[in-house]
Structure formats: structure tokens, C-alpha cells
Amino acid sequence: xxxxxxxxxxxxxxTALVTAFLLGMVHGxxxxxxxWPITFSYAIGSYSTRRGLxxxxxxxAAFTLQRAIASELAYLxxxxxxxxxxxxxxxxxxxxxxxxxxxGRYIFRGKHWHLSLRKKARTHEKPVETESIRAPxxxxxxxxxxxxxxxxxxxxxxxxxxxxxxxxxxxxxxxPGALFGLGTTVxxxxxGALFGFISQRLGLPPxxxxxxxxxxxxxxxxxxxxxxxxxGIFGLTLPHLANFGINTGIHVHNLHQLGIAFxxxxxxxxxxxxxxxxxxxxxxxxxxxxxxPSALSH
Numbered sequence: 001x002x003x004x005x006x007x008x009x010x011x012x013x014x015t016a017l018v019t020a021f022l023l024g025m026v027h028g029x030x031x032x033x034x035x036w037p038i039t040f041s042y043a044i045g046s047y048s049t050r051r052g053l054x055x056x057x058x059x060x061a062a063f064t065l066q067r068a069i070a071s072e073l074a075y076l077x078x079x080x081x082x083x084x085x086x087x088x089x090x091x092x093x094x095x096x097x098x099x100x101x102x103x104g105r106y107i108f109r110g111k112h113w114h115l116s117l118r119k120k121a122r123t124h125e126k127p128v129e130t131e132s133i134r135a136p137x138x139x140x141x142x143x144x145x146x147x148x149x150x151x152x153x154x155x156x157x158x159x160x161x162x163x164x165x166x167x168x169x170x171x172x173x174x175x176p177g178a179l180f181g182l183g184t185t186v187x188x189x190x191x192g193a194l195f196g197f198i199s200q201r202l203g204l205p206p207x208x209x210x211x212x213x214x215x216x217x218x219x220x221x222x223x224x225x226x227x228x229x230x231x232g233i234f235g236l237t238l239p240h241l242a243n244f245g246i247n248t249g250i251h252v253h254n255l256h257q258l259g260i261a262f263x264x265x266x267x268x269x270x271x272x273x274x275x276x277x278x279x280x281x282x283x284x285x286x287x288x289x290x291x292x293p294s295a296l297s298h
Contacts, residue, residue, distance in 0.1 A: 005251045007162050016166040020159060020176040023253075024183020027155050028060075028191070030254035033261040034092075034151040035063070037100070037224050037268040038144045039188050043195035044277065045107065045136055045217025047209050052196015056189040059141035063188075064181025066149030067159065071177025074160035075167055088152035090242070093232030093264075096147050100225030103140050108133055108218040133214045153261065154253040155180070199277070208284040212277065219276045224268035231264050 002019040004026060011019070028035060038059055043052035109132050163176035199213040235242035245257040254261075 005253075007158060009162055009165065011162065011166050013166050013168050013172070016163045016176060017179055020163050020179040021183040023155055023158060024180040024185075025187050026183075026253060027180070028184040028187025030252060031262055031265040032254050033228075033264040033268075034096075034148040034153075035059070035184065035188055036191075036265050037220065037228075037273075038096075038141065038148060039192050040195055040269050040273050041100075041103075041217045041220040041224070042136060042141045042144075043192035044199045044220070044273065045213050046192075046196045047199040047213035049193050049197040049200055052199070053189050053193035054138075055141055055196070056192020057185060058138065059145040059192075060181065060185035060188045062142040062145030063149045064178055064185060066146050067177035067181040068174040069177070070150070070156075071159055071164045071180075072170070072174035074164040074177075075170060075173025087236065087239070088150065089261075090232045090235030090239075092148065092151045093228045093235065096144065097225040097228030097230075097232060099144055099147060100221045100228060102225075103136060103144070104218045104220070104222030104225060106134070106140075107136055107214055107221070133211060133218070135214065136217065149181075154256075202281050202284075204281070204284050204288060208288065212280040212284055215280050216273060216276045220268060220273040223272045224264075227264055227267050227272075231260055235260065 002015055002022055004019055004022045007016070007019050039056050042055035042059065046052045046055050159176050159180055163180075164173055167173050167175065199209065199216070202209050202212060204212065231242075242260050245259040247257050248255060250256055
């Protein structure tokens with residue numbers, strides 16, 4: 001039985017491959033700051049089960065490519081960057097955060113949209129025009145997936161220091177990282193389909209559903225990106241405080257110790273994403289009751 005909690009050097013290479021895939025599945029299903037915020041944002045913004053599945057697959061494909069490359073580099077002992085430790089994660093937070101803010105602003109082109117929506121909700125004025133909202137490009141999750149893959153945590157340590165070195169030759173060095181990515185892909189694709197399904201089943205007309213989904217995606221990316229940038233700065237300037245952790249006693253990576261990574265997931269997905277989804281759904285439900293069906297399409 002593969003040990004997915006604490007595998008050690010000297011593991012049989014075939015067992016190492018199975019372990020890598022199982023670790024990827026655990027990584028994809030547990031709260032992880034390198035996957036959940038991005039998958040949630042793009043899948044919700046797809047307002048479709050199928051497109052949500054595609055968003056999860058797209059993100060994970062780039063993530064898998066990155067992990068395969070890093071796994072090969074680890075086998076070849078090009079791993080000096082491991083000595084940077086948690087600093088790698090904080091730097092990745094900064095880069096991912098900036099990319100998230102950019103993507104969020106791309107989706108919503110209006111100025112001060114978060115304030116204007118609140119004002120309109122109070123005064124029951126005409127809602128934001130569809131022209132100020134646009135769907136994200138299909139390649140955006142690819143960029144986020146490749147960047148986020150460079151994050152450095154318990155899963156990465158196991159792949160780069162135990163599983164990749166266990167391969168019989170350099171030809172196989174990339175495989176543990178690739179299988180880890182594929183395991184993550186399975187779970188993230190399912191999560192993407194679920195998030196897309198949720199946005200598709202809001203009980204609103206198609207035009208309103210699209211607006212709810214895209215506003216939710218934009219806010220999650222924008223303010224989630226701000227949270228990631230803040231987390232990166234906090235970690236780089238005050239590493240002793242940022243490296244806090246609450247031990248849960250659960251022998252599952254991402255659940256064993258809750259720290260800044262877990263905070264980022266909760267703030268981005270639950271605090272911003274789910275809250276916005278509920279708020280916007282309620283707002284458009286009121287609009288639907290107050291206005292004739294044709295008015296929502298204007």
C-alpha cells in the first residue's frame with residue numbers, strides 16, 4: 001500500500017508513480033491555495049457544467065506541465081531553489097496575485113464596479129450593462145496554472161526530494177510530476193464541472209445567470225488577487241509571523257496544518273467568491289421579480 005503521508009527515499013519506482021498520482025488526487029480535493037481559487041473563479045465564470053469542466057482541465061494541464069518540468073529538474077539535481085524554502089511560495093503568491101487582479105479587471109471593464117453595484121442594488125436603478133462585462137479568454141487558466149505550479153509546499157517537497165529521485169533514469173524523471181498533475185487534474189476537472197453546474201442552476205434567466213457568474217469570477221479574481229499579493233508581501237517581510245500553523249492532527253496534507261495557505265483559500269473562495277455569488281443571485285432574483293423578463297436582456 002503506497003504511503004501518501006510520508007514516503008521515504010528508497011521507495012520502489014513503480015510504487016513512487018502510484019504514490020505521485022494518489023498525492024495529486026489528494027492535492028486536487030483538499031483546500032489548496034494553488035488550485036481552488038483559480039479553478040473556482042474560471043469555472044464559476046463559465047456558467048456551464050461543460051465549460052467549467054474545460055476550465056478545470058485547462059488550468060490543470062498547465063499545472064501538470066509545470067510539475068513535470070520541475071520533477072525532471074529535481075531528478076537532474078537542478079534543485080538549488082529548494083533552499084529558498086517558503087520564500088518560493090511567497091514569491092509565487094505575489095506573481096499569482098498580480099495575474100489574478102489583471103484577469104479580474106479584464107472580465108469587468110467598468111470603473112469602480114464594486115461600488116456602483118452596491119448603489120444600484122439600494123436604489124433599484126438599472127443594473128450594470130452587459131457591455132461592461134466580458135468572458136475570460138480560454139488561455140487565461142493556462143497562464144495561472146503554470147505560474148501556480150511553482151508553489152512550494154508539502155506535496156512539492158515529496159515529489160522533488162523523494163519520488164523524482166526514485167526514478168530509474170533521467171528518461172523517467174518527469175513522470176512523478178506529470179502523474180501528480182494528472183491526479184490533480186482528475187479532481188480539479190470534477191470541481192470545475194461542479195462549480196460550473198452551480199452557476200448554471202441559479203434559477204435565473206440566461207442573461208442574468210451570465211452576469212452573476214462573470215461578476216462573481218471578476219470579484220473573486222480581483223480581490224482574491226489582492227489577498228494573494230498581501231499574503232506574499234506579509235510572508236516576505238515577516239516570515240516568522242507568516243509561517244504560523246495550527247496543527248489539526250489530521251494526517252492529510254493541506255489539512256494537517258492550517259496556516260496562511262488555508263487563510264488564502266477561505267478568504268478567496270468562501271469570503272469573496274461564495275459571498276458574491278449569493279449576493280448577486282439575490283440581487284438578480286429581485287430584479288427578475290420587479291421587471292418583465294425582457295428587461296433583463298437590456
